[in-house]
Amino acid sequence: MAAALLSNVTDHASLPSSYVRPESQRPCLEEVITNANIPTIDLTSFDVVAQVAQACSSYGFFQVVNHGVEVELIQEMMEVALEFFRLPAEEKAKHYSDDPAKKMRLSTSFNIKKETVRNWRDYLRLHCYPLDEFVPTWPSNPPTFKEVVSTYCSEVRQLGMRLLRAISLSLELEEDYLVKVLGEQEQHMAINHYPKCPEPELTYGLQAHTDPNALTILLPDPTVAGLQVLKDGQWIAVNPQPNALVINIGDQLQALSNGRYKSVQHRAVVNKDKGRTSVASFLCPCNNAIISPPEKLITDGSPAMYRSYTYDEYYKKFWSKNLDDVHCLELFKS
Numbered sequence: 001m002a003a004a005l006l007s008n009v010t011d012h013a014s015l016p017s018s019y020v021r022p023e024s025q026r027p028c029l030e031e032v033i034t035n036a037n038i039p040t041i042d043l044t045s046f047d048v049v050a051q052v053a054q055a056c057s058s059y060g061f062f063q064v065v066n067h068g069v070e071v072e073l074i075q076e077m078m079e080v081a082l083e084f085f086r087l088p089a090e091e092k093a094k095h096y097s098d099d100p101a102k103k104m105r106l107s108t109s110f111n112i113k114k115e116t117v118r119n120w121r122d123y124l125r126l127h128c129y130p131l132d133e134f135v136p137t138w139p140s141n142p143p144t145f146k147e148v149v150s151t152y153c154s155e156v157r158q159l160g161m162r163l164l165r166a167i168s169l170s171l172e173l174e175e176d177y178l179v180k181v182l183g184e185q186e187q188h189m190a191i192n193h194y195p196k197c198p199e200p201e202l203t204y205g206l207q208a209h210t211d212p213n214a215l216t217i218l219l220p221d222p223t224v225a226g227l228q229v230l231k232d233g234q235w236i237a238v239n240p241q242p243n244a245l246v247i248n249i250g251d252q253l254q255a256l257s258n259g260r261y262k263s264v265q266h267r268a269v270v271n272k273d274k275g276r277t278s279v280a281s282f283l284c285p286c287n288n289a290i291i292s293p294p295e296k297l298i299t300d301g302s303p304a305m306y307r308s309y310t311y312d313e314y315y316k317k318f319w320s321k322n323l324d325d326v327h328c329l330e331l332f333k334s
């Protein structure tokens with residue numbers, strides 16, 4: 001099974017047809033805007049809430065600096081992620097699974113049982129909260145994996161809570177509104193690895209999608225750009241900044257903000273000369289959290305956009321679909 005992993009092959013001579021997108025769905029790399037970038041917010045600035053409001057309503061994406069996650073830890077996290085994908089095929093095979101219900105699995109593409117065209121990506125998905133429940137199930141190779149990743153997860157969680165409080169305030173809600181509604185949040189991680197690709201203009205590392213969770217904190221590869229964000233119908237390249245983390249609003253914050261903040265489409269493209277690695281941390285509502293727009297954000301001019309639902313219902317629907325299908329939130333419109 002693990003033979004399916006892209007990272008088991010050092011140099012791919014040509015792009016297998018299963019990865020080739022139809023002409024109308026290719027990335028058109030020459031049309032991507034590379035000199036714009038998403039907003040950067042210094043979390044020590046005095047007007048963080050106003051900057052968050054601006055970034056969330058205009059881009060749904062921003063980078064943060066002075067975010068409190070130690071620089072050495074960020075570097076160690078990236079290093080252990082790279083090391084993991086360099087492990088021998090037999091070692092990686094132990095973790096391989098295509099079943100999205102598994103709480104720890106190494107897989108490839110996105111959802112190979114549902115999709116028609118593959119994505120040029122391998123990924124390791126982990127559940128990360130509570131740590132003492134899940135760390136024992138994680139890979140023990142590389143030997144520093146558990147320690148580095150668990151420390152990174154706790155720091156990122158703290159940052160996530162801080163951001164959720166700023167986002168609540170930016171919506172003129174009580175500071176702990178979102179943290180309370182989301183309940184005992186789950187935390188998932190996707191360590192994405194996109195090897196060098198022989199024909200990057202024909203495929204994606206990860207096709208356009210929105211994140212189904214509440215808030216995502218991405219550690220991008222500092223050496224190569226690849227993440228692109230849709231803004232006013234155009235794809236903007238996110239140029240990684242040293243030690244910055246990339247934040248985006250997921251589907252649940254779009255619903256909980258009654259559509260004021262958008263869970264924006266983004267994608268990862270690949271390139272010929274360099275592999276790329278990214279580490280996405282997803283804060284997810286607890287399964288029985290009720291997602292429903294706050295009274296305060298429902299007005300005559302903006303009625304409730306979505307019906308109430310539990311996150312469990314949403315997440316099951318999300319994984320039962322292919323990313324090419326209609327957007328999952330559309331199915332929850334009131």
Ligand SMILES: O=C(O)CCC(=O)C(=O)O
Nearest residue numbers: 190192226227268278280
């Ligand atoms: O690799 C990236 O830059 C994006 C990853 C991503 O969007 C995801 O894992 O949901």
Ligand SMILES: [Fe+2]
Nearest residue numbers: 209210211266
């Ligand atoms: Fe994503």
